[in-house]
Amino acid sequence: MSLGGGQMQRSRGPTVHHHRQHSDNFIDSSSTDGAWLQGAQEVGTRLNRNLQRGVGREMYLDPSSPKIRSSSLRMMSGDDVFAGQFTSGLLDIHSFDTGLLSEMSVTSLYEKTAFQRHMRGKSYDDFEPYSSAEKIENKSRGPSENSLLKNLSSDKEKANNVAKIKVVVRKRPLNKKETMKKEEDIITIEHPSNSLTVHETKFKVDLTEYVEKHDFVFDAVLDEKVSNDEVYSETVQPIVPLIFQRTKATCFAYGQTGSGKTYTMQPLPLKASQDILSLMRYHYRNQGFQLYFSFFEIYGGKLYDLLSDRRKLCMREDGKQQVCIVGLQEYKVSDVEAIRELIEKGSSTRSTGTTGANEESSRSHAILQLVIKRSVDGSESKPARPVGKLSFIDLAGSERGADTTDNDKQTRMEGAEINKSLLALKECIRALDSDQGHIPFRGSKLTEVLRDSFVGDSRTVMISCISPGSGSCEHTLNTLRYADRVKSLSKGNTSKKEPAPSSSNLRESTTLPLASPVLQNQASFEDSLTDAYNGKNRFGWQKQREREATPPPSKVERVPSGREESKVVASVYTDYRESQLVSQEVGADENYDHYEEKYETPVRLAQPKDDKTRKPDTRGKGRNPQDTEIKHLNYDDELDALLKEEEDLVAAHRKQVEDTMEIVREEMNLLVVADKPGTKLNDYISRLNAVLEQKAASITQLQTRLAGFQKRLNDHNVLVSSTQ
Numbered sequence: 001m002s003l004g005g006g007q008m009q010r011s012r013g014p015t016v017h018h019h020r021q022h023s024d025n026f027i028d029s030s031s032t033d034g035a036w037l038q039g040a041q042e043v044g045t046r047l048n049r050n051l052q053r054g055v056g057r058e059m060y061l062d063p064s065s066p067k068i069r070s071s072s073l074r075m076m077s078g079d080d081v082f083a084g085q086f087t088s089g090l091l092d093i094h095s096f097d098t099g100l101l102s103e104m105s106v107t108s109l110y111e112k113t114a115f116q117r118h119m120r121g122k123s124y125d126d127f128e129p130y131s132s133a134e135k136i137e138n139k140s141r142g143p144s145e146n147s148l149l150k151n152l153s154s155d156k157e158k159a160n161n162v163a164k165i166k167v168v169v170r171k172r173p174l175n176k177k178e179t180m181k182k183e184e185d186i187i188t189i190e191h192p193s194n195s196l197t198v199h200e201t202k203f204k205v206d207l208t209e210y211v212e213k214h215d216f217v218f219d220a221v222l223d224e225k226v227s228n229d230e231v232y233s234e235t236v237q238p239i240v241p242l243i244f245q246r247t248k249a250t251c252f253a254y255g256q257t258g259s260g261k262t263y264t265m266q267p268l269p270l271k272a273s274q275d276i277l278s279l280m281r282y283h284y285r286n287q288g289f290q291l292y293f294s295f296f297e298i299y300g301g302k303l304y305d306l307l308s309d310r311r312k313l314c315m316r317e318d319g320k321q322q323v324c325i326v327g328l329q330e331y332k333v334s335d336v337e338a339i340r341e342l343i344e345k346g347s348s349t350r351s352t353g354t355t356g357a358n359e360e361s362s363r364s365h366a367i368l369q370l371v372i373k374r375s376v377d378g379s380e381s382k383p384a385r386p387v388g389k390l391s392f393i394d395l396a397g398s399e400r401g402a403d404t405t406d407n408d409k410q411t412r413m414e415g416a417e418i419n420k421s422l423l424a425l426k427e428c429i430r431a432l433d434s435d436q437g438h439i440p441f442r443g444s445k446l447t448e449v450l451r452d453s454f455v456g457d458s459r460t461v462m463i464s465c466i467s468p469g470s471g472s473c474e475h476t477l478n479t480l481r482y483a484d485r486v487k488s489l490s491k492g493n494t495s496k497k498e499p500a501p502s503s504s505n506l507r508e509s510t511t512l513p514l515a516s517p518v519l520q521n522q523a524s525f526e527d528s529l530t531d532a533y534n535g536k537n538r539f540g541w542q543k544q545r546e547r548e549a550t551p552p553p554s555k556v557e558r559v560p561s562g563r564e565e566s567k568v569v570a571s572v573y574t575d576y577r578e579s580q581l582v583s584q585e586v587g588a589d590e591n592y593d594h595y596e597e598k599y600e601t602p603v604r605l606a607q608p609k610d611d612k613t614r615k616p617d618t619r620g621k622g623r624n625p626q627d628t629e630i631k632h633l634n635y636d637d638e639l640d641a642l643l644k645e646e647e648d649l650v651a652a653h654r655k656q657v658e659d660t661m662e663i664v665r666e667e668m669n670l671l672v673v674a675d676k677p678g679t680k681l682n683d684y685i686s687r688l689n690a691v692l693e694q695k696a697a698s699i700t701q702l703q704t705r706l707a708g709f710q711k712r713l714n715d716h717n718v719l720v721s722s723t724q
């Protein structure tokens with residue numbers, strides 16, 4: 001097997017690691033600041049210092065989150081260090097004035113094919129993604145843009161083949177802590193097949209060490225040498241053009257604390273914004289598209305606006321079951337610089353805490369949304385209505401629920417909430433991918449908020465982040481199993497079972513080809529509408545048109561475009577009272593783009609699991625209670641199966657411990673009898689004790705998880721009985 005990335009080292013020597021990406025607090029422990037905005041965002045951090053000074057001080061004084069430690073504090077404490085220091089990248093940004101550049105026609109862009117090149121391995125520097133991106137935009141024919149336009153030029157048919165769910169795994173390099181602890185890199189990656197193997201060290205009952213291999217296959221597997229730019233071109237870039245065609249796309253990172261979720265997610269929105277703005281500027285020029293930005297977090301089941309002093313938000317459902325986030329500030333943005341500032345501002349306000357694995361660990365799910373709107377007649381003077389949405393979710397660490405070392409009440413509550421939402425998210429994705437009529441979005445706040453991303457023409461990209469160290473083996477396997485389950489039900493593979501661990505069980509890839517999402521060659525927006533009307537859009541375009549007469553959301557802050565003004569805008573905050581009133585109005589008017597047709601869709605008749613060809617009936621309006629019951633039963637069955645699996649796991653572990661203890665007792669008896677000077681009996685006993693402790697710890701963890709499952713099952717039953 002050719003080893004991509006970190007070769008597993010069975011020797012105990014220092015493990016070689018790659019350190020291609022800039023990270024102050026990675027490997028070099030002298031600095032531990034920065035998570036969401038780390039490394040590549042230093043430039044922005046410096047630029048945004050004034051903004052932080054002006055508005056950041058009260059943000060972390062929220063009494064409802066006593067454990068929250070805002071990174072604003074730390075950033076502000078470093079003012080002296082950064083004052084007046086700008087990198088050349090930043091100066092480069094300012095040396096360009098996009099407004100003065102003449103716009104290049106799409107045709108001429110296509111002619112510049114010599115400039116088109118594949119992003120992988122040749123992308124612009126990770127250290128200054130924003131400045132580089134800005135330069136590319138201004139040059140009008142940089143790789144990012146051309147890559148996008150290339151997508152646009154391909155056959156439209158292929159767009160329909162873009163997988164609804166794409167599961168990508170990213171492995172980070174060993175960090176300094178792991179290296180110091182002499183942890184081995186236990187992940188090997190094989191590139192052409194996108195397969196990955198976890199080498200888990202285990203002990204037989206006679207305490208002989210052996211390695212168990214767990215093989216997985218995903219849509220893409222990215223090793224520690226892959227840059228953030230490459231991550232972007234592999235994950236989000238292909239779906240950017242689709243959001244101009246009424247697609248709701250969601251990209252989220254999943255994985256244990258410290259595995260690189262924030263590091264991975266943080267640059268993506270900005271890169272996506274860059275591409276969106278380029279498309280608006282060149283491909284959809286003068287078609288009235290506008291880009292809106294919002295950023296909030298879900299912490300302990302509550303919503304907070306990260307761009308508005310962590311103001312508490314409420315989620316309400318209107319009469320048509322549309323979710324409105326009351327009070328959420330949306331910013332109209334028209335240049336990358338403004339977006340960067342907003343990202344920085346929101347990130348510095350996010351709830352973080354310190355864990356053993358990560359100095360600045362995210363305690364919340366952060367949701368950053370880019371909404372494309374379009375004014376009714378294509379002119380910017382008229383109110384805009386939402387067209388498509390791209391949501392980025394940086395999830396809290398996946399292992400929080402099983403975190404037994406940090407088990408104060410608040411952490412346990414955080415863990416319970418996080419577990420609940422992760423399970424609910426998985427259920428929604430699975431339902432979504434198997435075209436089920438019923439999407440269980442009520443399972444958690446997270447999925448409720450993302451409700452409109454789970455209906456209609458949606459796309460989901462899941463980036464599973466894993467730590468390579470042997471000390472994280474169990475969490476890594478959990479992450480990969482979660483990812484595997486999300487993927488395994490997609491496109492004809494209904495197996496829920498994870499592969500039996502062995503060295504030769506590499507499964508066939510369940511993935512679809514990584515087709516570029518494609519739009520019609522130089523298609524106009526009107527062309528897209530025609531396609532939607534012809535049945536490609538499950539929302540029903542007719543209704544959409546009727547609703548277009550509805551006034552637009554008045555909660556949107558009108559942001560003047562241009563670099564100078566954008567800074568002002570980023571720090572403008574409307575009066576709380578006013579925004580509440582306006583937001584409530586918005587909710588009442590239901591003037592957000594509604595896709596109520598989908599929500600009113602009757603739950604379809606349960607179909608045989610192997611019948612993949614039948615499509616759900618999304619046209620009728622009637623609701624058959626019997627069908628609903630069947631659906632709920634199916635959902636119950638799934639949860640029961642999950643629970644059963646978990647119980648079996650616990651039982652298996654318990655049995656293993658009992659067997660081991662039995663053997664230990666027998667062995668000890670023999671050894672005690674045979675003990676003579678030099679038999680190293682004590683060594684032997686302490687090794688046995690270590691094994692027992694390890695087993696006991698994993699049983700405790702499993703029991704905690706089991707309790708979580710049971711609670712969710714109860715919640716679920718309550719929910720089912722209340723909806724019946």
Ligand SMILES: Nc1ncnc2c1ncn2[C@@H]1O[C@H](COP(=O)(O)OP(=O)(O)OP(=O)(O)O)[C@@H](O)[C@H]1O
Nearest residue numbers: 023026172257258259260261262263358361362397
């Ligand atoms: N691919 C990578 N290359 C270099 N450094 C990385 C990479 N991934 C993560 N890191 C570093 O690892 C540390 C932890 O990463 P990060 O904060 O993104 O983890 P996380 O999964 O978001 O954790 P949490 O769930 O606790 O918030 C950071 O210092 C980050 O710079």
